[in-house]
Amino acid sequence: MKRGLMIVVSGPAGSGKGTVNGKLLESDEYVYSVSATTRAPRPGEINGINYHFITKEDFKGRIDRGEMLEYTTYCDNYYGTPLKEALAVLESGRNLILEIEVEGAMNVKKLYPEAVLIMLLPPSFAVQEARLRGRGTETEDVILKRLERTREEVPLVDQYDYVVYNRDGGVEICADDIRSIVRAEQCSVRRHKEASKEYFNS
Amino acid sequence: MKRGLMIVVSGPAGSGKGTVNGKLLESDEYVYSVSATTRAPRPGEINGINYHFITKEDFKGRIDRGEMLEYTTYCDNYYGTPLKEALAVLESGRNLILEIEVEGAMNVKKLYPEAVLIMLLPPSFAVQEARLRGRGTETEDVILKRLERTREEVPLVDQYDYVVYNRDGGVEICADDIRSIVRAEQCSVRRHKEASKEYFNS
Numbered sequence: 547m548k549r550g551l552m553i554v555v556s557g558p559a560g561s562g563k564g565t566v567n568g569k570l571l572e573s574d575e576y577v578y579s580v581s582a583t584t585r586a587p588r589p590g591e592i593n594g595i596n597y598h599f600i601t602k603e604d605f606k607g608r609i610d611r612g613e614m615l616e617y618t619t620y621c622d623n624y625y626g627t628p629l630k631e632a633l634a635v636l637e638s639g640r641n642l643i644l645e646i647e648v649e650g651a652m653n654v655k656k657l658y659p660e661a662v663l664i665m666l667l668p669p670s671f672a673v674q675e676a677r678l679r680g681r682g683t684e685t686e687d688v689i690l691k692r693l694e695r696t697r698e699e700v701p702l703v704d705q706y707d708y709v710v711y712n713r714d715g716g717v718e719i720c721a722d723d724i725r726s727i728v729r730a731e732q733c734s735v736r737r738h739k740e741a742s743k744e745y746f747n748s
Numbered sequence: 749m750k751r752g753l754m755i756v757v758s759g760p761a762g763s764g765k766g767t768v769n770g771k772l773l774e775s776d777e778y779v780y781s782v783s784a785t786t787r788a789p790r791p792g793e794i795n796g797i798n799y800h801f802i803t804k805e806d807f808k809g810r811i812d813r814g815e816m817l818e819y820t821t822y823c824d825n826y827y828g829t830p831l832k833e834a835l836a837v838l839e840s841g842r843n844l845i846l847e848i849e850v851e852g853a854m855n856v857k858k859l860y861p862e863a864v865l866i867m868l869l870p871p872s873f874a875v876q877e878a879r880l881r882g883r884g885t886e887t888e889d890v891i892l893k894r895l896e897r898t899r900e901e902v903p904l905v906d907q908y909d910y911v912v913y914n915r916d917g918g919v920e921i922c923a924d925d926i927r928s929i930v931r932a933e934q935c936s937v938r939r940h941k942e943a944s945k946e947y948f949n950s
Contacts, residue, residue, distance in 0.1 A: 708935040730932035733910040
């Protein structure tokens with residue numbers, strides 16, 4: 547069976563990455579990564595579905611052994627992507643989507659260089675700002691913080707493999723761009739290093 | 749306007765590259781490269797449509813100045829792909845298909861590194877051989893020569909960017925693979941080197 551791809555999707559607030567990834571997940575070929583966390587499960591949360599609930603000791607051990615693709619801390623708890631579970635998804639032939647921030651993406655690239663890094667962007671910073679203000683759900687303070695964060699994140703696009711622009715009403719176009727990227731990557735020669743040998747021997 | 753892509757499609761006899769490229773050409777987004785030649789036009793052949801008919805002096809001068817993306821000689825005449833005409837197609841926003849052999853492809857890559865090199869392959873050498881014999885249009889001698897040539901060409905797949913497999917009845921799948929490759933390449937960060945700068949300034 548063909549191995550699935552690890553797809554990292556990052557994007558600033560207002561890029562629409564949740565909506566675009568939601569489109570991809572309509573197909574069985576795409577799976578969201580389930581994070582590990584050290585916080586206690588809330589009522590109704592199921593281990594392995596919502597999160598992999600693990601102990602702090604286990605989490606720290608995995609970090610030390612390079613078994614966390616990326617992680618972050620929040621309110622004295624760890625959250626991150628376990629490598630082992632990620633690889634199990636890929637082995638099943640499905641593509642794994644990691645919706646993570648730029649720092650996490652850089653770590654994934656280091657630990658799993660075959661990952662495909664995609665940055666989703668609004669058409670421009672001006673449009674992003676207008677979108678954030680337009681939705682009217684955040685305070686001015688939060689909006690300014692997000693825009694400040696964007697100024698740090700977007701320059702790292704040159705560490706990514708692909709940039710996809712989410713123009714107005716372009717969610718389906720973005721999803722198609724990502725599907726094309728996945729299909730093209732599956733044809734890339736660096737994923738077929740034995741192509742010539744296999745050609746003559748199969 | 750977005751610049752078109754230069755797409756090199758190579759493949760051994762029986763890979764079906766002519767049929768696959770024919771599928772792509774059904775859309776206006778794809779254009780076949782018109783070769784230049786030093787031979788005289790035959791009745792009905794139109795300059796700029798069938799070939800660019802040019803003099804030997806002109807052709808040799810273009811080779812010397814690096815203005816021929818690739819060329820070959822046959823029956824004392826030159827045949828090749830003029831860079832200038834190729835670039836004009838790309839500037840118009842259309843994708844240019846060059847259906848050429850491996851040596852030519854390597855030369856294109858040298859002169860125009862942005863070119864995307866795709867090798868189309870039958871599922872295996874055994875299937876290729878069966879296809880060539882099955883169509884019954886070539887003599888045994890010609891078939892053996894083509895298979896011999898394949899042994900030289902396919903190992904160079906590692907100099908290509910993508911490998912597309914033409915499985916039985918897979919012409920439409922191959923055309924879709926190539927369309928996906930083109931779409932993905934248009935999103936690749938190396939084709940958007942100013943992405944961050946443009947994001948904040950547009």
